[in-house]
Amino acid sequence: MKHTNKQYKYTEFKKKKKLDAFCINCIILYIILGLLFSAFLFFSANVDKSTLSGVALFAVNIAESISSYLNNFKSLPLIIVLIPLVGGPIEMYFFRRRENSRDMAVVYTTVLTFFLILALFPQVMEGTMRFEIPRMLGLGLNFKVDLMGFIMAMVSSIIWVLVSMYAHDYMSIEKHRNRFFLQMSITYGGVLGTIMAGDLITMFLFFEIMTFASYFLVAHNQSKESLIAGDSYIYMGVAGGLALLLGIILLYVHAGTVAFVPMATKVSSLGNVKYLIATLFLIGFGIKAGMLPLHIWLPRAHPVAPTPASALLSGLMIKIGAFGMLRVLTSFFMPAKGAFLPYDDPIWDLSNVLGAVIIWIGIITMAAGVFMALQQSNMKKMLAYHSISQMGYIIMGIGVAAYLGPKGAMGFSGAIYHMVNHALFKSLLFMVAGVIYLKTHEMDMYKLGGMWRKFPFTALVCLIAALGITGMPLFNGFASKSILHHAIVEAYEYGHPSFRYAEMIFTLISAGTVTSFIKLFGFVFLGKLPEKYKDIKGEKIMMNLGMGGLALLVTLIGVFPNFIMNQFIIPATRGFAYSEDFIEHYLVGMNFFNSHDLMTMVYIFAIGIAIFYLGIRYHLFHLHLPRWMDGDFTLNKGIRKKSLAMSNTFIHGMETTIIKSDVVIYAIVLLGIIIYLVS
Helix, strand or coil: CCCCCHHCCCCHHHHCCCCCHHHHHHEEEEEEEEHHHHHHHHHHHHCCHHHHHHHHHHHHHHHHHHHHHCCCCCCCHHHHHHCCCHHHHHHHHHCCHHHHHHHHHHHHHHHHHHHHHCCCHHHHCCCEEEEEECCCCCECCCCCCCCCHHHHHHHHHHHHHHHHHHHHHHHHHHHCCCHHHHHHHHHHHHHHHHHHHCHHHHHHHHHHHHHHHHHHHHCCCHHHHHHHHHHHHHHHHHHHHHHHHHHHHHHHHHHHHHHECCCHHHHHHCHHHHHHHHHHHHHCCCCCHCCCCCCCCCHHHHHHHCEEEEEHHHHHHHHHHHHHHHHHHHHCCCCCCCCCCCCCCHHHHHHHHHHHHHHHHHHHHHHHHHHHCCCEEHHHHHHHHHHHHHHHHHHHHHHHHHHHHHHHHHHHHHHHHHHHHHHHHHHHHHCCCCCCCCHHHHEEEHHHHHHHHCCHHHHHHHHHHHHHHHCCCCCCHHHHHHHHHHHHHHHHHHCCCCCHHHHHHHHHHHHHHHHHHHHHHHHHHHCCCCHHCCEEEECCCCHHHHHHHHHHHHHHHHHHHHHHHHHHHHHHCCCCCCHHHHHHHHHCCCCCCCHHHHHHHHHHHHHHHHHHHHHCCHHHHHHCCHHCCCHHHHHHHHHHHHHHHHHHHHHHHHHHHHHCCHHHHHHHHHHHHHHHCCC
């Protein structure tokens, strides 16, 4: 990704004081957010208020009062979705010539959304929260917020706030910043709408809004590489949308509903068409999740997208694909909560078959992703392939959740937990890469080195994120990877013995992840500082605030893994048809820091270090791979040639026109759609 000197004329932050009005406002908001989030955690843990005093008691009382007031608004999910969808165009239009004001408005909007999402918690704990707009789009728009959706919405809001703060400094090197923040807001609305959808029609609508808005984030630079990556992204996204739409139509025709309600009995009686429906949903959501072989857009998109977009794409949007898989699985292929049916009941047949396939897809995705990551020199491309690999962990967990039926709680909880953890440490890793690029304009790890001397805080948070993704005890990835490891062990203990080999591959891939991040941290931050970087300046306050918040969460979850497990993950698992006895026996009171799991991580790190040593000694990180192993092979040989030919005639012309249009056009189009929908 290259920038001309002209682009750097847009770099206004060089002329600013270190602590301007934007920074002061954000620091104040940061403190308020910390207090509110702490109050929320106290509230969710049912802490006795008599044990609190001072600021903590005041914050908890304020949070309870506001939450109690907001409980009267049953339309709160719709309000949450509309804030970024409507706020984005308004911000861009009124503040398009005042960059500080625009960026501050973006942060205020995301903070307000975060606050309202936290306010959903009491209603969610009382039971699934539902809201309907009848007759809209024929079947109505339906919103549903259960604990699984609340977890994803909360994580999304945290990351969006921190990335919005981070983007203020980073986007100074980019053109068309108004358009970027507009599309970022629309994408946020699409993400939240997808998470809180109560049926497939609503989910499909917001899923497509998210896809089309995020295209502009990928193609933002308008270079040839960016537009090609954008083409790959949008064509794959449209293909996924069409697969989802066909699956929705088939389900509605045969089952008579698209609502997210348990209907395993009805679906299991559909004959072979149920396998077609399941496959269509798997393809539709699998494309967004970066699942092999549908991952081909992902390693093209990240190297060319601005870093804040990469942090959101990898940290959040690919999780929406996995979330969609879980939502469909728990709604259409499982019986209702409380209707405990044994593993050999025919109602689980589809879930068993589908789960076995998904487990192996997850394992293959993990393996291919980590292998390709080890061959990369570009930091962002390496992180992109690791996103594919880490999504393989989540997909494998979803597979175990389906395959083991009533005993699949370990896979379900591991998938949810790793979605949370990966969102945090992968967003942080991309933000670290952004700091390095902002200062050096270099993404090749082999051309860097010694950066800890210039960026000590960035080096620290990078180390924290690396320890998180590799599964080091006391950092967040250890908890979720341990659960997923237990899940694949259960797959062969309760299911087929062939999954013993999957567990072995799981361990080796985890060691490969360790190798990758020894390589990343070592080549970028350790060693000798190149002479040409002797005079580069230090870090930016807002970028450090964004990264510091994520690093703190990575560490806190790692030190207290049972808090997230007990307060959120286990209650979410109990909302579905998993065996209560299994949950009580294996999940409640789980001891993460047991000797077996700790020793397993020792072995994994030892293998990872050995692989790194062998890779350096025998030049195994510079393999010239055959073309068929390139992640873009399918596009190069088929889809991309035809797509680019079509793009050069019609779509590319339309695309270029849209990209160059003023923000007012976007505002008018979006507001027109919203007015039409609510009329």
